[in-house]
Amino acid sequence: MIIKDRQIVPDDWTVLRLAENELPQDVVVAAGKIIVPLSVWLAQRETLKLRSDLGIWLNTDDRPETLQEDVALFQVIAVNFPKFGDGRGYSIAYLLRERLGFGGELRAIGDVLRDQMFYMQRVGFNAFAPRADRDINEALKSLGDFSEVYQGSVVQKLPLYRRVQRGEARA
Amino acid sequence: MYQHDQFDHQIAAERVAQFRDQVRRRLSGELKEDEFRVLRLQNGLYMQIHAYMFRIAAPYGLISSNQLHKLAHIARKYDRGYGHFTTRQNIQFNWIKLQDAPDILAELASVEMHANQTSGSCIRTVTSDEYAGVAQDEIIDPRPFAEIIRQWSTFHPEFAYLPRKFKFAITGATNDRAATTVNDVGLTVIKNEQGEMGFRVRVGGGLGRTPIIGAVINEFVPWQDILTYSESILRIYNQYGRRDNLYKARIKILVKALGIEEFKRQVEADWAFTRGGPATLTQQELDRVSAFFVAPDYETLSSRDEVVEAYRSENKAFSNWVQRNVKAHKVPGYASVVLSLKKTGVAPGDATAEQMDAAAELADRFSFGELRISHTQNLVLADVRQTDLIELWKSAKALGLATPNIGLLTDIITCPGGDFCTLANARSIPLSKAIAQRFDDIDFMHDIGEIDLNLSGCVNACAHHHVGHIGVLGVDKEGKEYYQISLGGAQGNDSAIGKIIGRSFTFAQVPEVISRLLQTYVRVRFDDERFIDTVRRVGLDPFKADVYGTPIEEDSRWLGVDYDLLKVGVPYDTPYYSPRF
Numbered sequence: 001m002i003i004k005d006r007q008i009v010p011d012d013w014t015v016l017r018l019a020e021n022e023l024p025q026d027v028v029v030a031a032g033k034i035i036v037p038l039s040v041w042l043a044q045r046e047t048l049k050l051r052s053d054l055g056i057w058l059n060t061d062d063r064p065e066t067l068q069e070d071v072a073l074f075q076v077i078a079v080n081f082p083k084f085g086d087g088r089g090y091s092i093a094y095l096l097r098e099r100l101g102f103g104g105e106l107r108a109i110g111d112v113l114r115d116q117m118f119y120m121q122r123v124g125f126n127a128f129a130p131r132a133d134r135d136i137n138e139a140l141k142s143l144g145d146f147s148e149v150y151q152g153s154v155v156q157k158l159p160l161y162r163r164v165q166r167g168e169a170r171a
Numbered sequence: 172m173y174q175h176d177q178f179d180h181q182i183a184a185e186r187v188a189q190f191r192d193q194v195r196r197r198l199s200g201e202l203k204e205d206e207f208r209v210l211r212l213q214n215g216l217y218m219q220i221h222a223y224m225f226r227i228a229a230p231y232g233l234i235s236s237n238q239l240h241k242l243a244h245i246a247r248k249y250d251r252g253y254g255h256f257t258t259r260q261n262i263q264f265n266w267i268k269l270q271d272a273p274d275i276l277a278e279l280a281s282v283e284m285h286a287n288q289t290s291g292s293c294i295r296t297v298t299s300d301e302y303a304g305v306a307q308d309e310i311i312d313p314r315p316f317a318e319i320i321r322q323w324s325t326f327h328p329e330f331a332y333l334p335r336k337f338k339f340a341i342t343g344a345t346n347d348r349a350a351t352t353v354n355d356v357g358l359t360v361i362k363n364e365q366g367e368m369g370f371r372v373r374v375g376g377g378l379g380r381t382p383i384i385g386a387v388i389n390e391f392v393p394w395q396d397i398l399t400y401s402e403s404i405l406r407i408y409n410q411y412g413r414r415d416n417l418y419k420a421r422i423k424i425l426v427k428a429l430g431i432e433e434f435k436r437q438v439e440a441d442w443a444f445t446r447g448g449p450a451t452l453t454q455q456e457l458d459r460v461s462a463f464f465v466a467p468d469y470e471t472l473s474s475r476d477e478v479v480e481a482y483r484s485e486n487k488a489f490s491n492w493v494q495r496n497v498k499a500h501k502v503p504g505y506a507s508v509v510l511s512l513k514k515t516g517v518a519p520g521d522a523t524a525e526q527m528d529a530a531a532e533l534a535d536r537f538s539f540g541e542l543r544i545s546h547t548q549n550l551v552l553a554d555v556r557q558t559d560l561i562e563l564w565k566s567a568k569a570l571g572l573a574t575p576n577i578g579l580l581t582d583i584i585t586c587p588g589g590d591f592c593t594l595a596n597a598r599s600i601p602l603s604k605a606i607a608q609r610f611d612d613i614d615f616m617h618d619i620g621e622i623d624l625n626l627s628g629c630v631n632a633c634a635h636h637h638v639g640h641i642g643v644l645g646v647d648k649e650g651k652e653y654y655q656i657s658l659g660g661a662q663g664n665d666s667a668i669g670k671i672i673g674r675s676f677t678f679a680q681v682p683e684v685i686s687r688l689l690q691t692y693v694r695v696r697f698d699d700e701r702f703i704d705t706v707r708r709v710g711l712d713p714f715k716a717d718v719y720g721t722p723i724e725e726d727s728r729w730l731g732v733d734y735d736l737l738k739v740g741v742p743y744d745t746p747y748y749s750p751r752f
Contacts, residue, residue, distance in 0.1 A: 084206070084209075084332075085209055085292070085332050086332065086414065087292075087329075087330070087331065087332025087333055087334075087409055088409060088410055088414075090328065090329045090330070090331070090332065090409070091329055091406050091409045091410050092410075094329055094406070098444070099444060113206060115193065115202075115206070115210055116331075116332070118328075119326075119328035119329075119331050120328075122328035122329075123328050123329050145185060145188075145189045146182060146185045146186075146189075146326070147181065147185065148178050148181055148182055149182075149326065149328075150182070150322040150323060150325050150326065151322070151323045151324075151325075151327055151398075151450070152449050152450050153327075153328050153329060157449050158449050159323070159449065159450060160178060160322070161453075161456045161459070162449065162453070162456075164178065166176055166178065166456075166459060167174065167175070167176025167177065167178075167179075168459060168462065169174065169459075169462035169463045169465070170174065
């Protein structure tokens with residue numbers, strides 16, 4: 001199960017992770033809905049781009065601009081958080097949404113914990129695969145931790161003062 | 172000052188609820204310490220030697236009397252009756268229980284305070300000039316921008332998990348009292364030739380293990396663009412700052428590695444996408460926030476108060492205090508007054524709950540109910556009528572807050588050091604007490620004149636030892652504490668990183684080392700030449716010759732202090748209490 005668009009739904013995608021000795025050009029990409037690493041996409045682009053059921057995942061040291069020409073080909077782009085404290089994934093998500101115009105499912109995978117998910121959703125993630133050892137129902141609640149935000153980002157582009165009547169100084 | 176509206180209150184309440192739940196999950200074991208750590212840090216909660224330490228934000232150093240009363244209350248109810256004011260213009264409590272932290276946050280929220288992002292690898296509390304709005308050399312009051320930056324950086328979703336901490340400092344005056352050269356981003360409000368307002372933006376300054384003076388990335392960023400520009404700096408840093416080595420993770424290392432030109436190119440390439448976008452500041456918003464910082468109702472007064480002048484000439488103690496602790500004000504007949512938290516025998520920057528309450532009352536009586544926390548760890552009453560100086564002095568004196576030493580030798584900037592901090596290599600507070608005790612002679616201090624003595628217990632440089640005229644740094648040699656001395660550091664417009672004079676010293680030698688440095692100064696100085704100017708003129712050699720020329724005796728009063736006692740909290744004689752579970 002994953003969280004998608006604020007609902008807990010079954011996950012019909014498989015995430016392909018390369019084993020230690022596997023090479024991106026050699027790995028066999030199984031049929032069906034599959035999310036492949038960027039390296040596999042780059043190595044097997046010509047054959048993979050014929051598939052309609054393909055997703056791709058980026059690690060935090062991958063560059064989203066690599067997909068400049070390709071984003072429209074994917075139903076899902078996932079960003080892998082090797083550790084929850086690695087914040088590069090937030091800027092990757094921002095760039096995918098804002099600069100590359102990716103409109104499909106943007107999914108956080110890896111060390112995904114509820115306490116980071118509110119921020120993740122603001123930079124454009126709409127799907128989350130919380131770590132398997134945690135309660136997904138609890139994780140879902142955290143998306144509502146705050147009802148207002150000060151600054152703009154991907155979701156809620158306008159800063160607070162441009163959206164509401166802020167308080168004025170009392171004389 | 173800024174007053175929270177319904178949205179600020181709502182966000183603050185939701186933050187308290189969020190953290191309360193996180194603490195609950197930590198206490199139940201659901202959250203592992205490794206996972207909880209980043210959450211508590213972003214709420215200002217450190218785990219120190221004896222207990223949790225809570226760092227409360229005082230954005231840009233400004234607090235109301237009401238807020239200070241609340242801090243006094245927290246000190247009494249949840250701590251041990253005192254607090255510690257820091258170089259980041261914040262206040263820290265040293266003896267906090269984790270279970271109490273959510274309640275403390277709720278108490279703070281009731282007076283529009285919080286502990287957001289006072290720690291952790293995120294955008295930290297913005298700091299500014301403690302004389303903002305009242306300084307004679309001010310071009311533009313930086314506080315509205317500081318508040319705008321506070322709101323923009325609060326819970327910024329993209330930059331909550333940076334490679335390392337990230338600090339903004341902002342000034343609007345010609346003399347930089349906000350250390351803009353040694354912050355990750357230093358903003359100086361300026362006007363260009365067309366009279367338009369903007370910022371000179373410095374980036375990559377910092378102290379710590381690799382002290383660097385920040386480089387100017389852009390000489391003039393229009394004020395409307397300051398948030399989009401800052402965002403681009405952070406976006407480049409977030410992606411490319413090093414995450415493999417804690418000591419190389421600050422933005423200064425990235426800027427140094429790329430070179431300022433290449434870093435600027437990358438930042439401005441990113442900025443090209445957002446410039447003029449929705450994050451662009453509007454005149455309306457600047458006006459709204461600026462309205463919170465309009466000048467109080469000053470009276471029309473003469474710039475010279477004859478009664479005060481007469482009292483000065485007959486009372487030397489008062490005269491000393493006026494000379495050191497009273498600062499010029501832009502409005503005739505007013506002054507800013509520094510309440511010294513550097514009384515000899517007291518831990519520098521510490522104030523008791525009673526002193527906090529009393530200082531808050533002084534603010535109500537004499538300074539429109541507001542105070543500032545200075546980065547030199549003192550309190551400032553910014554708007555005092557000169558007519559009130561005598562009465563204020565008498566009251567402050569009775570409270571132990573009128574030591575006439577601001578900017579002098581015993582106005583030592585000190586971190587908590589080895590007595591509290593898990594990072595420290597050496598004790599800071601007892602050594603600064605020892606130094607203050609040795610030179611506790613007001614005439615001698617006034618003769619030595621302006622001197623910045625900064626004492627850090629480790630290389631993280633919380634006491635900014637690199638920019639002290641005399642810097643003292645605690646180092647660890649085979650499990651024993653030693654102190655390295657540097658000379659010639661400076662903050663402000665002529666910022667400089669001090670140079671180490673040679674091999675390090677024991678705790679009991681340091682006061683004598685300081686004494687020898689001062690003797691050299693007294694011998695070679697010209698007339699009214701300040702210590703730092705003498706160091707710059709003659710260089711380090713005469714000082715080194717005097718310090719290392721003959722063996723340095725250890726002051727026997729400090730010899731008996733057993734370093735191992737650190738582990739049980741020497742200075743406050745308290746039972747050992749571990750927060751670790």
